[in-house]
Amino acid sequence: MDQLFVNLKNMALHLIGVFAPDWLVSLSSILISVGAMTFLGIFIMMYLTLMERKVIGRMQNRIGPNRVGKWGLLQPVADAIKMLTKEDIVPEPADRLLHFLAPVMIVIPALLIFAVIPFGRNMTALDLNVGLLYFFAMSSTTTMVIFMAGWGSRNKYASLGGMRSVAQMISYEVPMVLSVVPVLLSVGSLSTGKIVEAQADLWFVLTPWGFFACVIFFLCGVAECNRSPFDLPEAESEIVAGFHTEFSGMKFALFYMAEFMNAFSIAALTATLFLGGWQGPLLPSWLWFILKTYSLLFVMMWFRGTLPRLRADQMMGLAWKFLLPLALVNILAAGLHLYLGGPAGFASALIILLGSFMGLSKVNRSYVPEKREYVLAD
Amino acid sequence: MESLQVLVKAGIYILMAAGSLAAIGAVFFPNLFYAGLSLAGVLICVAGIYLSAGADFLAMVQILIYVGAVMTLIIYAIMLTNIEEIKVSHLGIKQILLSILAVSGFAVLTASAILSIDWRPLSGQNRLEVHELGAALMSRYIFPFEVLGILLFAVLIGAIVIARKDKV
């Protein structure tokens, strides 16, 4: 049961191998994985939109889509049809090439990241030994594409939104990369497969530095895909819809798909790095992966259902003045924990981290004017 | 398996061709934004070349640093400086031809030098593991690494001071 998909693929390969030359077999094995990834990407995106609307609905005491299909299960199909049939407007002053290229180039990295995510025991499509760095490289290319979208549509709101979201993504990339360093310290390799194997007996989230690193990574991941409390760049009330203002129909669907795929890969990677990927006692490995990833996605939607949007300066302040120093101290604590080992290391790491957390929160106390006394006119 | 290698070789040559085309684009596009984007194309092709040459850590670092950060810097600069002037971004046709002539002379010279030497790659080279790179970085090349750190720190402060608006 655990190796269900792997055996399926091998069976398919044997089938093909019967009447095809060997190079075609290896090519088809690549194509099968790529096909599975792309189908997974599209399938995930469709049903994440439904899940998000249902969860946020239930949090606000309403039901969420249940008209189309049994429990609204066909709602994504309806959305897809609506989006595909909507007229695709290209604004007159817009730059044809950029306006067309931006949605295409935003989906490419979103899909490429799936190659590195370990969906189950030896179910990683491409187990690079620089897996994690590959993830950061791919997620950093989206900044340029967002510029293209914002600049290509020659619209003040779009370019403003583009600049804002790029500034946000860059300032959240730094703490994100630094928060992963403790995991590399303890595992010693960048490949996601090895990281998951190293968490067989102890998930990293249970260690003090692991918990803090997980929180920092997850927060930065949420900010990286412009979601929930950090969605200032595409906030309807602020600048219309940020960099994808001028996109409609199929192009907007691509942006929408890329956003959800990024959200999925962030949740998947947080699960891989800190919650032990597909490690789990009874259930088959890939089921464990799905459970963990979807619980983290639930947390993302939970944020969206609760937290108000951050102001631009609060958002930047949080990244540079809170998350970055905390990530640096976290590396120190992780080093200490691994060097000392055992309860002494655990305790010292915990003390350092809690101390720095309290200190940083004291420093970052936003300016609250003291109580004002009103002198009433007599 | 060798037929798959043919595929990979073809892929590398395609990458090289795309890279050189994008490089020519980066240089000769009047619209600076297109030039920036074709530079990004070059960077991604060069990352592909690194992969084929066995330096996958370098390929990822290249994409991360170049396409992630340097491209954003360049595009910020393009958007913040005067946009109308983009149209006039090339010298007269005569200077362009002259410079192409000069550069192609240099290129022919170097190409003949490259082709004349017999590059025999050392045998027994296996793909470098990332931790070997890290170990070497920390042991043999610790000095350039520290100097680089200090330099980047200086650049960080310098760039902010220069670009700051209000001369306080």
Added chain:
Amino acid sequence: MNLIPTEHYLLFALVLFAAGVTGILTRRNVIGVLISIELMLNAAAINLVVFSHTVKTAPETGQLFAFFVIALAAAGAAVGLAIVLALYRNRHTVQTDEMNLLKW
């Protein structure tokens, strides 16, 4: 690792380098010049990586120095663009041939 004979890598690097040089010579816009500089630095980095196979040194030298080249290029680009912004603020132009005033 040697799927491709080394000459082809070097020729590709040469093409990039030549494009970079022509870019510097013909571009009037300072940012265009910076883009060409990036091209040339990339060409150099490719050579470093390729030579690490052919020259008898510690195997990781080529890659590490290419890594240093990338870092330095990023630093160079950062300072260069800061200067371009400052220049634009004072002179309202980024055309190379309008910056002939030596005294600021």
Added chain:
Amino acid sequence: MLFGMGILRGLGVTLKNFFASYYKKPEEGGLFTVEYPEKRLPVKERFRNFPFLVYDTTPENMRCVACDICAKECPPKCIYIVRDNDEAGRPLKKPAIFDIDFTVCMNCGICEEVCPFDAIYMDHEFEIADANRLDALLYNLPDLLKPNDYFQKIRPNDAAQVDARRLEAEEKKKAAVAAVKTQAAAKDIKPE
């Protein structure tokens, strides 16, 4: 307090709300949405939608006497009445044409208040959307006529009051007629 406590409390509230919506009853914070076409909220009695004409037993003896007061009083002027007259040309106490244009009517209920003959009342029927705008929503006499017991069904209290008042007026009139008859009887006894 600790840096993130406020956020955690807020998250706790939404999570409690999320699970409450599954098992709690509507009154104590559960899900209270009424899924409209299948389940409906009962319409309150005083809810008023477009007017209708009341008739007692058969559509012939409807209460409306075509006095035209409601047409005059109607603010958007959406009622059109033409009095009926018998074959000899004398006017009858019955409307020949009684049209209400529902696209114009604003459900204000003034016609119900000013009608002296309790003939026109506001209905509870609101699902009358139609494809074409112009004549589909122009209701004429046969569409507007509804029996009195339908009126009692949708507005029991008001209908009861109206019926009581009508009954009492009936008695008073009958008594008056009886009184007149007795006086007439008394008078014609004297003159003979």
